[in-house]
Amino acid sequence: MAHKYLVGMFDDEVPMMNAIEKVRAAGIAIHDAVTPFPVHGIDDALGAKESRLHTAGFVFGATGTAFALFCMTYISVFDWPNVFGGKPYFSLPAWIPISFELTVLFCGVGTTIVYYLRNGMSIFNDVEVYDNRLSSDRFGLIFDLESMDSGEADRVSGMLRDFGAVEIKTQEMRNRQPSMDEQAS
Amino acid sequence: MSAYTSPVREPLVTGSKTYTDISNDICKPVEDRPSLMFMIALIISASVAVMGVVCILYTIWMGIGTWNLHRTIGWGWDITNFVWWIGIGHAGTLISAILLLFRQKWRTGVNRSAEAMTIFAVMCAGLFPLIHMGRIWDAMFIFPYPNSRAGDDLLVNSLWPNFTSPLLWDVFAISTYFTISILFWYTGLVPDLALIRDRATGWRRKIYKVVSFGWTGTARQWQRFESLSLILAGLSTPLVLSVHSIVSFDFATSVIPGWHTTILPPYFVAGAVFSGFAMVLTLMLIARSVLGLKDYITMAHIESMNKVILLTGSIVGIAYTTELFMAWYSGNLYEVHQFFESRAAFGSGPYNWAYWMMMGCNVISPQIFWFKWARRNIAITFIMSIFINIGMWFERFVIIVISLSRDFMPASWATYSPTWVEIGIFVGTMGIFMTLFLIFIKVAPVVAIAEVKSILKSQGDQYLAAQAEEDKRERELGTGGSLSGAFHRDKDGI
Numbered sequence: 001m002a003h004k005y006l007v008g009m010f011d012d013e014v015p016m017m018n019a020i021e022k023v024r025a026a027g028i029a030i031h032d033a034v035t036p037f038p039v040h041g042i043d044d045a046l047g048a049k050e051s052r053l054h055t056a057g058f059v060f061g062a063t064g065t066a067f068a069l070f071c072m073t074y075i076s077v078f079d080w081p082n083v084f085g086g087k088p089y090f091s092l093p094a095w096i097p098i099s100f101e102l103t104v105l106f107c108g109v110g111t112t113i114v115y116y117l118r119n120g121m122s123i124f125n126d127v128e129v130y131d132n133r134l135s136s137d138r139f140g141l142i143f144d145l146e147s148m149d150s151g152e153a154d155r156v157s158g159m160l161r162d163f164g165a166v167e168i169k170t171q172e173m174r175n176r177q178p179s180m181d182e183q184a185s
Numbered sequence: 186m187s188a189y190t191s192p193v194r195e196p197l198v199t200g201s202k203t204y205t206d207i208s209n210d211i212c213k214p215v216e217d218r219p220s221l222m223f224m225i226a227l228i229i230s231a232s233v234a235v236m237g238v239v240c241i242l243y244t245i246w247m248g249i250g251t252w253n254l255h256r257t258i259g260w261g262w263d264i265t266n267f268v269w270w271i272g273i274g275h276a277g278t279l280i281s282a283i284l285l286l287f288r289q290k291w292r293t294g295v296n297r298s299a300e301a302m303t304i305f306a307v308m309c310a311g312l313f314p315l316i317h318m319g320r321i322w323d324a325m326f327i328f329p330y331p332n333s334r335a336g337d338d339l340l341v342n343s344l345w346p347n348f349t350s351p352l353l354w355d356v357f358a359i360s361t362y363f364t365i366s367i368l369f370w371y372t373g374l375v376p377d378l379a380l381i382r383d384r385a386t387g388w389r390r391k392i393y394k395v396v397s398f399g400w401t402g403t404a405r406q407w408q409r410f411e412s413l414s415l416i417l418a419g420l421s422t423p424l425v426l427s428v429h430s431i432v433s434f435d436f437a438t439s440v441i442p443g444w445h446t447t448i449l450p451p452y453f454v455a456g457a458v459f460s461g462f463a464m465v466l467t468l469m470l471i472a473r474s475v476l477g478l479k480d481y482i483t484m485a486h487i488e489s490m491n492k493v494i495l496l497t498g499s500i501v502g503i504a505y506t507t508e509l510f511m512a513w514y515s516g517n518l519y520e521v522h523q524f525f526e527s528r529a530a531f532g533s534g535p536y537n538w539a540y541w542m543m544m545g546c547n548v549i550s551p552q553i554f555w556f557k558w559a560r561r562n563i564a565i566t567f568i569m570s571i572f573i574n575i576g577m578w579f580e581r582f583v584i585i586v587i588s589l590s591r592d593f594m595p596a597s598w599a600t601y602s603p604t605w606v607e608i609g610i611f612v613g614t615m616g617i618f619m620t621l622f623l624i625f626i627k628v629a630p631v632v633a634i635a636e637v638k639s640i641l642k643s644q645g646d647q648y649l650a651a652q653a654e655e656d657k658r659e660r661e662l663g664t665g666g667s668l669s670g671a672f673h674r675d676k677d678g679i
Contacts, residue, residue: 037635038407051412075345084349094349101357104420108365115413125399132383137204183405
């Protein structure tokens with residue numbers, strides 16, 4: 001369903017950060033911020049919570065270690081015990097390399113999959129962008145026009161212009177875009 | 186802008202670039218039609234690659250008898266090439282992971298191409314053990330999976346690999362390394378592919394829409410992006426150290442004189458980084474001038490890489506010397522014979538020349554990088570990078586072939602030289618590597634655009650010049666120096 005957004009575009013991150021602070025202070029909800037590179041401090045300015053991706057990483061890594069040790073123990077001690085070089089069936093020191101590699105493998109692959117899922121990214125993603133230049137040299141603050149009346153929209157446009165936005169436009173998207181909180185960790 | 190930058194630091198982005206310039210300059214090689222030079226280079230490397238594939242197929246068809254390996258020297262060019270290629274890959278991971286953790290900003294200019302190199306080098310490396318198996322159609326036996334090789338019932342009486350063997354550790358290490366390197370590289374590439382998508386129209390836009398996975402660059406996506414980069418960097422750092430340590434275990438856990446040394450793991454890791462940086466320099470010195478990226482891969486980048494080469498080359502030099510000392514100090518007849526007669530003393534073994542080739546290229550010649558003028562000289566850097574590539578190949582040849590050629594029993598002493606098939610496969614892997622690299626620079630940005638943009642404010646020449654000017658003014662007015670400038674900048678909160 002078509003949905004309208006107000007896009008305020010800056011040509012530098014400093015005025016954008018300033019605008020975020022002032023707009024939030026004025027009690028206006030920012031739908032999202034789109035930047036061409038990770039702007040330092042923008043999470044705090046927007047009041048975004050820290051990502052929990054590292055927790056997923058830990059869980060996957062621990063699973064990898066457990067899986068490696070379980071399999072090697074089952075195989076070398078129970079299923080088909082063999083003596084190699086007079087060492088015990090349960091040769092923990094010699095299993096460290098493989099346990100380590102599987103820890104890294106599970107953690108890396110699992111965390112990356114979670115990253116793509118949580119970011120809603122896939123090759124089938126029918127992506128819509130607010131503006132083509134937002135991945136290149138423009139820093140955009142997005143406001144949901146459906147949730148504000150025209151008076152408030154004018155007020156936001158005025159504020160953005162005052163804080164140095166080089167272009168302010170209304171963008172109609174085919175689908176409703178999730179807000180920052182809806183994309184939350 | 187996030188951190189204080191010393192006024193003596195050189196800018197890492199020159200030419201007073203804006204964000205727009207960065208997008209335009211780095212996307213240009215991808216968006217332009219391929220030049221004639223590019224097509225010629227691609228045809229040559231693809232032809233060499235095809236020749237390599239023919240030699241590989243010939244080996245598989247006829248058997249390992251097409252190589253000159255025999256009972257004494259069972260590992261020759263194949264494993265030498267395997268270790269050499271794996272080593273070359275290590276620079277990519279060092280630049281993208283270890284330098285990320287060390288907050289080295291110069292990594293942003295070279296990390297993307299170095300990571301691509303890692304992936305292509307590991308592909309070439311992986312070929313050698315596979316074809317050396319002889320029966321490549323049984324290659325899946327190296328992985329432990331429930332099978333009926335020892336009976337009819339799955340999971341009961343399966344035949345498993347030996348988990349205490351370094352050769353199996355290698356299987357796990359290299360497949361993990363390859364997987365994590367691809368994830369790291371591609372995840373970093375996605376925002377830049379999205380940039381190309383947004384600049385493109387027509388069918389190009391459709392293709393880049395698929396490969397950029399629907400990246401939009403929202404604050405949340407960037408937050409997770411940075412989080413994932415840190416996690417993958419934290420994983421890759423011990424991983425890259427483990428991979429070449431495990432490769433060295435293939436030798437170090439055996440009892441052959443020349444292999445049976447505890448110094449091999451750190452010495453292999455340092456050597457890997459050393460050879461990897463040499464390969465990065467060989468390729469990037471050409472790429473920066475052909476692709477017009479001299480403002481992004483600057484003299485400061487080249488000098489930093491030469492410093493890493495000097496450091497790792499010296500570590501390797503100390504390792505060679507330590508090996509000689511330990512052989513003498515151990516008083517072990519076989520060790521002394523291996524290191525002095527077979528390797529170092531001229532005229533006492535058939536491969537002394539290979540040892541001195543290694544010493545000359547890896548230890549002696551890089552010492553020129555103690556001089557700043559040499560570190561900043563393109564011609565010297567390029568020649569040195571080729572020398573080091575050659576020297577590091579000889580290091581592996583020395584370790585593998587010389588050690589095997591002179592074992593405990595003089596009756597089994599032998600020499601080895603490669604057949605045309607072995608040479609063809611090695612040259613062919615270079616063709617495969619170059620072909621993949623050339624395709625890569627045509628379809629994806631060779632410099633990490635988003636990362637260069639993120640350091641522009643602290644490393645761009647116009648910003649550094651302005652900062653230096655401001656510091657000077659403040660000093661003259663006596664209102665504090667560069668440190669107060671740093672404080673003001675940090676107060677911006679950016």
